[in-house]
Amino acid sequence: MPLPSSTVENYLKTIYKAQAAQRDHGRLVPMGHLAQALNVVPGTATTMVKALAESGLVHYEPYAGVRLTPAGEKLAALVLRRHRLIELFLVKVLGMSWAEVHDEAERLEHAASDKLIDRIDNMLGRPATDPHGDPIPDSSGSMVVRDYQTLLTCPLGTPVVLTRVTDQDAAFLRFLEGNSLKPGQKLRIEARDDAADQVVVRGKRDAKITIGMRAAAKLQVAPAEPEG
Amino acid sequence: MPLPSSTVENYLKTIYKAQAAQRDHGRLVPMGHLAQALNVVPGTATTMVKALAESGLVHYEPYAGVRLTPAGEKLAALVLRRHRLIELFLVKVLGMSWAEVHDEAERLEHAASDKLIDRIDNMLGRPATDPHGDPIPDSSGSMVVRDYQTLLTCPLGTPVVLTRVTDQDAAFLRFLEGNSLKPGQKLRIEARDDAADQVVVRGKRDAKITIGMRAAAKLQVAPAEPEG
């Protein structure tokens, strides 16, 4: 059992995230989705997945799709852990923008040793989430998955706090940053208009921000704690 | 011109270091040395070097050896820059031991972007040398190479300062650390005995340290500045 190549790690991570994205826990991830997410041609994904199945990391059902085995799931979670701790480290310690850390972490996640990752984890105070609000698995590979509302589904008027952004696109993140829409920010939904494809929110210093519904769906929120 | 793979980067870096190690600037590095340093079989090195020559990174002379072209030299220097800045960063910012940072940097050097490296360089105050005293090339790929004496060649009795350690072996580095033999340390050679394979030095708090001559040759020193 040689250490998994970065290709293998990327496949596992992608399956993991696809699995998490579909509500139904035990469903199979279709080959097409996997290929597209990994930017390879479908035949490549098929070949690779068969190899992963051979080494016991995934369960593969021809013409149906793929799902991680417990072994694969643990490995994937550890890659995700490395990725997210590195992102947070780059932001907190090196002062990089949350818009650019994703690409950097995409490569570093395969090169950083567990020893280094633990050191980073420690220095950051064992954080629970990364700069985008994504949960960070612990060193055993388990993590707390909370089920948030989005700016599309949460109640109007009541104060909420932005907890997670589910899109790593740099331009999108820069836009959000420019409007102070980062995790931790308190918000209140003013209005939603399906026909106009608009969601209007009040943010920092009561500034009014209008975004489209596809963007709104990428912003997850929790009920704001009534504090001090 | 796709970015060089980490394999290519390792070949270039190894040729660079071999070239630097032989006094004669323009001599060719023999294939055997290269293969051994890279832990590959000689035939592999030959094949690879021919490919490097094809892309203009090295000059290759069959049965004679290989030398970097200006393009190859610049690329190699930048890999070295990444490696050494990462090492220093791991020691200074993350508190890792100078004995373990080499292996970590060996992988990270291929994954870190120039943007990240510049940030690290900045945070460290544009340092001139890494934790082992190796010079750090600037972002254009040039660096100051100074010619030091070693504990084997320097004059007896006169105070010197340890400037560089030319062996990355973790056990050796731990031994040195245990005896406070790190760059910056002031020393004075007490005695040298060829027959007994011994070099005796006075170090921190006048502690007496005796090391073998092969080890002594790996410790480079400069005349100590007489400072207040």
Added chain:
DNA sequence: GCCCGGGTTTTGAGTGGTCAAAAAACAAAG
């Protein structure tokens, strides 16, 4: 000049990862 030995190159093969294009399977609709 010839041979010998150490270093070097060639050859043939294998692994991991990928694509293009043809073939096969499936789902959905008539």
Added chain:
DNA sequence: CTTTGTTTTTTGACCACTCAAAACCCGGGC
């Protein structure tokens, strides 16, 4: 059912990198 369109798999090929082993070159020694 049968047809149609989409998804998936198969096939054949290729590239980067590697090794084992055979063939080769070349600088001494005789």
